[in-house]
Amino acid sequence: MAAVFAFASLLLPRAAQAQNASTTAMAGAYSVTLRVLPAEAFNGPHAAMVRDGGAQPEQVNGPMHPNHHMVAFIKEHGAPVENARVEISYRRLSPMKGAWKHLPVVRMHMNGKGLGTTHYGNNLALGPGKYEARVTVNGKASVLLHFTVSN
Numbered sequence: 001m002a003a004v005f006a007f008a009s010l011l012l013p014r015a016a017q018a019q020n021a022s023t024t025a026m027a028g029a030y031s032v033t034l035r036v037l038p039a040e041a042f043n044g045p046h047a048a049m050v051r052d053g054g055a056q057p058e059q060v061n062g063p064m065h066p067n068h069h070m071v072a073f074i075k076e077h078g079a080p081v082e083n084a085r086v087e088i089s090y091r092r093l094s095p096m097k098g099a100w101k102h103l104p105v106v107r108m109h110m111n112g113k114g115l116g117t118t119h120y121g122n123n124l125a126l127g128p129g130k131y132e133a134r135v136t137v138n139g140k141a142s143v144l145l146h147f148t149v150s151n
């Protein structure tokens with residue numbers, strides 16, 4: 001199985017804007033949509049997210065004080081992939097270039113909306129700036145996506 005690296009951002013430059021950034025590219029046979037949203041609750045009466053596996057969620061009121069929810073939705077032939085192994089790393093490009101960081105990836109779905117809404121990622125703290133993120137699916141298909149955080 002050949003490794004597939006889809007450097008979509010080089011071919012089709014497009015940067016999404018947070019608070020609700022969304023950008024999509026193909027990673028091999030997988031469609032990867034990266035969304036950067038406001039931080040989401042995993043527990044309590046207003047939990048928007050239900051954890052199904054993977055890493056532990058960074059809680060909204062936890063020590064990291066996350067302000068965003070960076071997640072990847074994976075589809076294959078138009079259907080959501082509910083059991084992918086997903087790795088996400090990211091770095092800030094400007095105003096100051098940062099080091100690559102690994103996001104501990106939670107597998108989750110939207111509370112009350114079923115496993116068809118499965119996605120992968122976590123809450124995290126992001127300051128304003130331009131970023132790139134690499135999403136790798138099942139260890140062999142990866143895509144590099146760009147987004148901007150404005151607040």
Ligand SMILES: [Cu+2]
Pocket residue numbers: 040049069071108109119
């Ligand atoms: Cu989520």
